[in-house]
Amino acid sequence: MKRIAIYGGTFNPVHNGHLQTAIDLSEQLGFDEVRLVPCYQAVHREDVSVSAEARLAMLESAVAGLSSLKVDDIEIRREGASYMFDTLAEIRESETNASICLVMGTDAFQKFNQWYRWEEFLHVANILVIQRPHEMPHWNTELNAWVNQYQQPIESAQTLKYGAISFSELTQLAISSTEIRNKCQAGHQIDCLVPVQVKEYIMKNGLYQ
Numbered sequence: 714m715k716r717i718a719i720y721g722g723t724f725n726p727v728h729n730g731h732l733q734t735a736i737d738l739s740e741q742l743g744f745d746e747v748r749l750v751p752c753y754q755a756v757h758r759e760d761v762s763v764s765a766e767a768r769l770a771m772l773e774s775a776v777a778g779l780s781s782l783k784v785d786d787i788e789i790r791r792e793g794a795s796y797m798f799d800t801l802a803e804i805r806e807s808e809t810n811a812s813i814c815l816v817m818g819t820d821a822f823q824k825f826n827q828w829y830r831w832e833e834f835l836h837v838a839n840i841l842v843i844q845r846p847h848e849m850p851h852w853n854t855e856l857n858a859w860v861n862q863y864q865q866p867i868e869s870a871q872t873l874k875y876g877a878i879s880f881s882e883l884t885q886l887a888i889s890s891t892e893i894r895n896k897c898q899a900g901h902q903i904d905c906l907v908p909v910q911v912k913e914y915i916m917k918n919g920l921y922q
Contacts (some may be wrong), residue, residue, distance in 0.1 A: 715811040716743070716871045718841070719804065721750040721788075721797055723890070725763060726915060727772045728907045730888035732779075734843065737883045738816060739781035742867065748785040748804075749776065752795035756829070762894065763920050765789045774910040798830040798837075805837040805875070812871050813838040818885070819850040826855050835863055839870040839877045846882050897921035 718738045724731060731749070738747045751772055753765045769786055776782040787803060788795040801815060815838050817825075822842045825831055834840060844850065852860060863878045870879035888906050896903050898921055903912055915921060 714872065714874075715808070716745045717804075717808060717811050717813050718742075718744040718747045718816050719750060719785075719801065719813060719838070720747060720816045721752060721795075721800070723755050724749070724751045724768050724772050725890050726768065726893060726907060726911055726920070727775045728888045728890060728893055728911075729905075730886035732775060732782075732908070733886050734816075734883060735776075735782050736779070741883065742881060743871070744781075744814070746783060747781055748783050750785045750788060750800060753789045753792050754794050756794050756796060767914075767918065767920065771911045771914050774914060775908045777910070796829045798828070798834060801834065801838045810874070812874055814841040814870055814879075815839070816841045816843060818843050819845075819848060823850065823852065823856070826853065826859070832859070835876045835878070838875050839873060839879065841867070841870055842878070842880045843885070844880055844882050845885055848882075894921040 720735055720738065722731070735747045735749060738744050749772060751765065751768050769784070769789055773784050776784055787800055791799070797815065801813065804813060815834065817840070819842060860878055863876065865877040865879055867879045867881050870877040893903050893906050897915060
């Protein structure tokens, strides 16, 4: 059974922290395919500052040559508000026999019960929550009951088509897109934070200035 990890976000811009997490999903957790899914219109945060097309171009340049990573523009092609449930349901229709895991960090998962159709996610996919080493997050009462009902080991989330919640520790680089945008605006260097081709795109197009 093919094991697919879905890693969504605004990627505004994509940075080395995003890429390291995606690579670890492939190399450490053994996913056959890691799909990075840039949103078209963010639902749970303010509008992003550059176009979806620009964010997609930076992401595609960043993963060039990384064979285990794939950019999926499904939400950009769909346009409108980017609801992850709709994305997973559409991917499930084309990947009927695959194990599909939605990957998210603990910060995002803590607000998961505010997401559109959140209780139906396990009907189409598994959920994999990435924790920082030694992190001890706490969930609200509603989420905690849901986790207790559906939590399974990571091995189950990679062998079941859907229906499991799993947790795994990965080292996450302390880099944020907000930090990068602020550095660009201040005229500071971002060389160690993003791939060189992403920096070149930002500079060439005057993004975040």
